[in-house]
Amino acid sequence: MKIHLLGGFLGSGKTTAILSAIRILEDRAIKAGPITNEQGVRLVDADLFRHFGVAGREVTNGCFCCNYQDLDNQIQSLLETEQPEIIFAESVGSCTDIVATVLKPLSLFRPDTQVTLSVFADALLLYMLLVESAELFSDQVRYIYFKQLEEARILIINKVDLLNPGQLRDLKKVFREKYGNRIIQYQNSRDEDSVRRWLKQLDKVSSLLIPESLEIDYYTYGAGEAKLAWVDQEIEIESESGGASLGAVDLIRTILHKVTARKYAIGHLKFLLNGKNKISFTASSPPTFSFKTHPSDSANLLLNARVQTEPEILLQLISESVREEEKRSKIRIRLNSVSAFRPGYPSPAHRIG
Numbered sequence: 001m002k003i004h005l006l007g008g009f010l011g012s013g014k015t016t017a018i019l020s021a022i023r024i025l026e027d028r029a030i031k032a033g034p035i036t037n038e039q040g041v042r043l044v045d046a047d048l049f050r051h052f053g054v055a056g057r058e059v060t061n062g063c064f065c066c067n068y069q070d071l072d073n074q075i076q077s078l079l080e081t082e083q084p085e086i087i088f089a090e091s092v093g094s095c096t097d098i099v100a101t102v103l104k105p106l107s108l109f110r111p112d113t114q115v116t117l118s119v120f121a122d123a124l125l126l127y128m129l130l131v132e133s134a135e136l137f138s139d140q141v142r143y144i145y146f147k148q149l150e151e152a153r154i155l156i157i158n159k160v161d162l163l164n165p166g167q168l169r170d171l172k173k174v175f176r177e178k179y180g181n182r183i184i185q186y187q188n189s190r191d192e193d194s195v196r197r198w199l200k201q202l203d204k205v206s207s208l209l210i211p212e213s214l215e216i217d218y219y220t221y222g223a224g225e226a227k228l229a230w231v232d233q234e235i236e237i238e239s240e241s242g243g244a245s246l247g248a249v250d251l252i253r254t255i256l257h258k259v260t261a262r263k264y265a266i267g268h269l270k271f272l273l274n275g276k277n278k279i280s281f282t283a284s285s286p287p288t289f290s291f292k293t294h295p296s297d298s299a300n301l302l303l304n305a306r307v308q309t310e311p312e313i314l315l316q317l318i319s320e321s322v323r324e325e326e327k328r329s330k331i332r333i334r335l336n337s338v339s340a341f342r343p344g345y346p347s348p349a350h351r352i353g
């Protein structure tokens, strides 16, 4: 059995790559299942996997490293019920130190399992941070970001389609100088051929030596996680004139506009519309988007926001957006269950240095 861990920053394309990989493997009659991981409990990606009929498991309420036993239980449960040959386990995008706290413990306690770690990075965000030296996030958040890259033996520079040839050439040059001793793959996870190359790479590397654990300052790491606000919110929209889904999309637009206007750096701002359409934004996405809707009297939205600000401010911003949209489009919007918090201080169950 193989467990492929995926690390890397919020919104770098891990879930997209997993979904595509599972489909590719399915065509080859190889059963694979995902384990998603989040700090919250109402998750866009878990719902998305359910929508696509992919049987998986979730580790919620904290990262793999702090919930190692839960991760192990979920692996066991997935193995017993679905018998996958391969498990893709996606860690929380603000997590790092995965080698010492997840990969090594899994290799130790599950000696029959081959474990790999691929760290994903959004090519455009990487270009902004590395080539343009943009700050975007606070120092501590950037500390996490670069620690994620540092511990990777397999680095997936994803979303290469967002760069023009000149940008890609510059990024490759700077990147090779800094991280040249890694396996580096330039990928577009929306393209199956590109994901196939990653799978091929994973087949090759699974017998390689276990990577080295990071040297890391947990104080700065914890401070970086605490810079990000997490809000998970269920939203229901009603309209007597068939404008509910359109209203939902307008609400997304208003929230996005307010977040970008106030210059809060977006880790990942993702919405699931009517349980099936994922609309998501990252620090590298354009501040505009279009989405076609069909007339409907009711719609629902699940929002997972990971944004650099205070949770209370993010909640207030969502309420303001709701009030504005209700006034503007004659729709009724109900905010249902919500959780708003900052991730707690990382305290891994195991750490093998």
Ligand SMILES: Nc1nc2c(ncn2[C@@H]2O[C@H](COP(=O)(O)OP(=O)(O)O)[C@@H](O)[C@H]2O)c(=O)[nH]1
Pocket: 009, 010, 011, 012, 013, 014, 015, 016, 017, 093, 120, 158, 159, 160, 161, 162, 187, 188, 189, 190, 191, 268, 279, 280, 281, 282
């Ligand atoms: N252009 C482009 N977008 C991508 C690619 N991979 C993922 N995305 C988009 O990036 C956003 C975040 O992707 P997701 O898989 O949720 O990231 P995660 O947070 O790392 O799991 C989504 O809107 C994806 O559709 C890619 O290779 N190219």
Ligand SMILES: [Mg+2]
Pocket: 014, 015, 016, 045, 090
């Ligand atoms: Mg994800």
